[in-house]
Amino acid sequence: MYGTEILKEISEEVRHKMEECPLGRQKDEIKEDIDEEFYERPIVSEEILYGKDGCIKKEDICRETGWSRETVDMIRSKEESAIYMDAGLKEEEIAGKKCLVRMDLDMEQKDEFGRSNKERMENGMAPLSKDGEIIELHHIGQKQDSPLAELTTSEHRKGGNDTILHDKMKESEIDRVEFTRERKEHWENRAGFS
Numbered sequence: 001m002y003g004t005e006i007l008k009e010i011s012e013e014v015r016h017k018m019e020e021c022p023l024g025r026q027k028d029e030i031k032e033d034i035d036e037e038f039y040e041r042p043i044v045s046e047e048i049l050y051g052k053d054g055c056i057k058k059e060d061i062c063r064e065t066g067w068s069r070e071t072v073d074m075i076r077s078k079e080e081s082a083i084y085m086d087a088g089l090k091e092e093e094i095a096g097k098k099c100l101v102r103m104d105l106d107m108e109q110k111d112e113f114g115r116s117n118k119e120r121m122e123n124g125m126a127p128l129s130k131d132g133e134i135i136e137l138h139h140i141g142q143k144q145d146s147p148l149a150e151l152t153t154s155e156h157r158k159g160g161n162d163t164i165l166h167d168k169m170k171e172s173e174i175d176r177v178e179f180t181r182e183r184k185e186h187w188e189n190r191a192g193f194s
Contacts, residue, residue, distance in 0.1 A: 051078030067091045071098050074141030079164045084140075087155050091147075095189040098147040100140070106130060121191035124184035137183050138165060143173050148186060 048055045058072045061081055071091055075081045089100035105127050107118040117127035126135045129152045136156045139146040142165075155161060166172075 049075060049078045049081055054078065056081065061085075065089075065091070067100065068098060071100065071140065071147045074143070074146050076141060076167075077164065080140075083151070083155060083161055083164065084149055087149075087151055089149060092193065094148075094186060094193060097186075099186070100147065100149040101190070101193070102129075102135060102150045104130065105135070118191055121187040124188050126183070126187055137179075137186060139174055139179075142167060144175055144178065 047059070048057055049061070056078050058069065058075075061067065061072050061075075062069055065085060068091060072081075075084070084100055087100075088103060090103050092099055092101045094101070105117055107116060107127075109117050109128060109130065111117075111120065111128055115123075115125075120127055126137075129135060131152070133152040133154060135150050136153055138149045138151050138156055140149050141147075156165065
């Protein structure tokens with residue numbers, strides 16, 4: 001449950017405290033006002049991303065990363081933003097869609113069958129990272145029309161990231177058949193991106 005729905009569950013006093021959350025504020029400062037389960041769900045705000053260890057202004061993310069506000073508005077928590085920022089992703093438009101793309105791909109790197117990353121992508125296949133991990137696509141905000149983020153398997157699924165990036169409490173809005181087509185087209189178009 002996100003956005004205004006979750007805010008309705010929070011008392012006026014607690015909501016007021018969260019809206020005024022200064023950067024770096026710790027959850028322990030307001031722990032007595034909210035049950036622990038609250039922190040397992042991201043709060044969506046117009047201007048601030050909240051997380052277990054405080055909050056960050058969306059405008060600060062835009063300024064620090066160069067990402068558009070449209071993309072940042074799809075991010076649901078401070079922890080989610082950190083995953084993309086730690087991956088060093090840059091916003092680009094691929095085939096008319098905003099994407100957070102990797103800048104560290106070696107297009108000449110070969111897979112076990114001798115195909116370069118460029119050849120893999122031209123054939124609609126995901127490239128490999130320098131460590132040999134497949135680069136996966138993630139819908140930021142988990143909506144079918146969301147911007148895409150290029151993440152290694154580890155960045156996408158390991159170390160608790162799977163839970164941060166995917167709301168396990170609700171059914172996915174991603175049409176898997178459509179996403180298979182979208183993924184192939186993304187990599188084909190991405191092959192021409194330099």
